[in-house]
Amino acid sequence: MAGSNVAKSAQGRGRTRARDEVLLDRELEELPQDLRWREWMLRVEAVIFASAEPVARETLARVVGRDCSIDLLIDDLQEELRSRPYELVYVAGGWQHRTRPRYADTIRASSVPARSVASALSETEAMVLMAVGYFQPVTRAELSKIFGKEISRDTISALRGAGFIASGPRSPTAGAPYTYVTTKHFLSAYGFETLRDLPDIEALEDAGLLSRRVDDVEGEPLEETGEIPDEQIEPTDEPDLT
Template sequence: MAGSNAGKAARRHAKERQQDPLYDRELEDLPPEMRWREWLMRVEAVIFASAEPVSRKTLSRVVGKDCSIDLLIDDLGEELRDRPYELVSVAGGWQHRTRQRFAETIRASSAPTRGGAAALSEFEAMVLMAVGYFQPVTRGELSKVFGKEVSRDMIASLRGAGFLSSGPRSPTPGAPYTYVTTKHFLSAFGFETLRDLPDIEMLEDAGLLSRRVQAPVDVFDDVETESSDED
């Protein structure tokens, strides 16, 4: 089994080199310290330029095959310690974000910000949270959670903003579509995984959610099924 895995890894690296033969990932002509510094700057450049959190797989494309992404991220975090922005782990990747203590300063400046999440009403935010807890969940089930209708227009708006996508058909009569959250949902709310959602009992005690829908066995499975169909 070990030999098989090693063979697959070697073939993968060979394929990557074949796809982009001119890009030097290994930097073997540089001394170790300069090589590490170049890898560090490459990782920072990719994360800085990306509009979404950058995955480990993406970062591995610009550094050597034996380079530790985790150690690079640790070093980069240290370098940013005294900067007004930091490197955060969110939605299965890494992203540059302004430190919270500068939020008021940025608002006071009225400067346009990049990559801002769509403005949500309180009810839209709660619908998103409910999908996060109970996914895959139908629109009808969401309506039962809140005791009032969750409209098709609201679901379409949340899908259009990239927060939701369609899940599998429900086994209930009529087989309506279910809905699941996306990686953009995790990124916008600052979650690494669905396990970072607030404790559901706290929301119930506050009267914001009612567990009227039976949650799936593993509500934290990260389902992300893209579809343009509506229920």
């Protein structure tokens, strides 16, 4: 019965998606070329503006014509926003609206609630997140060795609840504890396209912001997305065995 319900639900979503695609005139063939391009620009910007996460090229392609160049549309939008206090940036595999860095002090002075939850992290949570970013996949025990004190389950839970980290593959060490890795949301919140955009770790160590306490924490940054493939991520309700 459950399988039947799942199948029906999937069919329903498929019909809804197909209906939406039919109702949306993507090609706009009745419009002159300049007006068609303008409408595509506005559609793309509307989708990016409405999304809480970076929007991938494949998603934007659903609202424009088949022969429309997403890259050229983005170029035109970025040029149009050049004099505005916000811009379109490419982070975590998609495009997102971001306030220009020069207005950061103005926004802080206004005390308005920021959209990014990164600003809500405690100092400890932010430091642990930074360590996960550099040393992933890393266990809680290894994080504790890095900081020279126990990293609590509450800290890990807070970072997972905020969507910044997820369970990685089990460690080959005794007990096979779960490791932790960063997510695409981590890249998005901090404005990174990939983990290669992280600041140089040696510079952070020289500044005393991060210290490698153990020789066996050698997790290498994941090169493209900042997260491990879905099939390798363990369920989030698994017990912490560290």
